[in-house]
Amino acid sequence: MLKLLISVALATVARCQNQSNPNTFTNPILEAGGADPWVIRHDGWYYLAQSTNDAITLSRSKILTNWNTAExxxxxxxxxxxxxSTDIWAPELHSINDAWYIIFTADPRNDSPPPEVEMWCEYNCPAVHHRMYVLEGHGTSPWTTNFTYKSQLDTYDQFAIDGTYFQYKTGLYHIYSCWFRKYDGWPANLCITRLENPWTVASPFSERQIISVPTLPWEKTPYGRASNDRLSSNEAPQQLTNTVTGQEFIVFSAARSDNRNYCLALLELVGTDPMNPADWRKHQYPVFYQNPAEEVYGVGHASFVKSSDGSEDWIVYHGMRDPTNGWSARTIRTQRFTWNEDGTPNFPKPGYGPYPIPSGQ
Structure with missing residues (x-):
């Protein structure tokens, strides 16, 4: 406990010192409500979509590195x-075909299925009723747009969380965290379906594809668990495009989000058909993971955005300083990343800084 108090105090001192240096910043960039950050940039503003568990909020800021006083x-x-109506998770804001869409996860009963439902699950499965939903809005700015409920995204009456849109030359797709069957409970995999539009699934259940399963030691909780698949997770997929080479990636979170081993993993589209599991290649090691030397744990559920002048790539993610406090310990952070010679993303070690501010800020 003493070590934790000292480290928090040092971080506070560093943050105060860097307030006098406008060219640097320190993590976290948002102390409260620090989970599942989704950030985009539009018309000179950064927008952050978040959930308060029973509502979806939008914040905006001219700068990426401080959201504590944002509107x-x-x-x-x-x-x-x-x-x-309840347990709203991981909202994302997308601009598709001149309209705004928010895709989010929710359930009807506070993540608590009745016993006559949960008895069918092989493991405890509180999220059995979570599904994906879509809001739609029309306007030049998401800040002034009114969003209305559009539809539930069909996931074949099965568990679905952390859905995202994957936009590709062959069409629009929905990638989300799924189970093999309705009452599995675990493992959580990555599924893909083809979309007719942002709120309508075109794929029948027979064409739903699973493109990643948590089989590697670092995808399991506890690390390397061999006895069963309980708590093994792939979730929070996000599209990341190398705009120079044209390579397409899915960066996803692995292990468990309230655990120190939560990390980011990488799928690369090595073929031309996102619906063909063989056209995806999973990299065999995590690409962004805990840094105990700086007391950074549980890093995951990221989004990606450019610096204000468009010259740099930045990752926005959540992490913990004290992993023993689980989900309540998460705060939002950001760091610059670059690209490797083979076109894959080159993420830094997560830390607190101080770091140089984004170019053009």
Whole structure:
């Protein structure tokens, strides 16, 4: 406990010192509500979509590296009694075909299925009723757009969380965290389906494909678990495009989000058909993971954005200083990343800084 208090105090001192240096910043960039950050840049503003568990909020800031005093507003607060009224998770804001869409996860009963449902699960499965939903809005700016409920995304009446859009030359796709069967509970895999539009799935269940399964030691909780698949997870997929080479990647989170071993992994589209599992290659080691030397743990659920002048790539993610406090310990951080010679992303070690501010800020 003493070590933790000292480290927090040192971080606070460093943050205060760097307030006098406008050319550097320190992590975290947001202390409160620090989970599943989704950041985009539009017309000179950065926008951060978040969940308060019963509503979706949007914040905006001219700078990427401090959100503690950013403007915020509620975009969507569903009334009680709907299938999407509780446990709203991981909202994402996308611009597709001149409209704004928010894709999010929710359930109808506070993540607590009745015993007559949960008895079918091989393991405990509180998220059995989580599904994917879509909001739609029309306007030049997401800040002034009114969003309305559009539809549930079909996941064949099965568990679905952390869905995202994958935009590719062959069409629009939905990639999300799924189970093999309705009552599995574990493992959590990555599924892909083809979309007719941002709110309508075109693939029948027979064409749903699983493109990643948590089989490697670092994808399991505890690390390397051999006895069963409980807590083994692939989730929070995000599209990342190398705009120079044209290579397409899915960066996803592995292990468990309240655990020190939560990390980022990489799928690379090495073929031309996102619906063909053989056209995806999983890199065999995590690409962004804990840094105990700097007391950084549980790093994951990232999004990616450019610096304000467009010259740099930045990762926005959540992490923990004290992993024993689980989900409540998460805060939001950001760091610059670059690209390797083979076109894959080159992520830094996660840390607190101080770091140079984004170019053009």
């Amino acid at each position: 915020s507003r509620i975009l969507f607060a569903p009334p009680p009694g709907f299938n999407y």
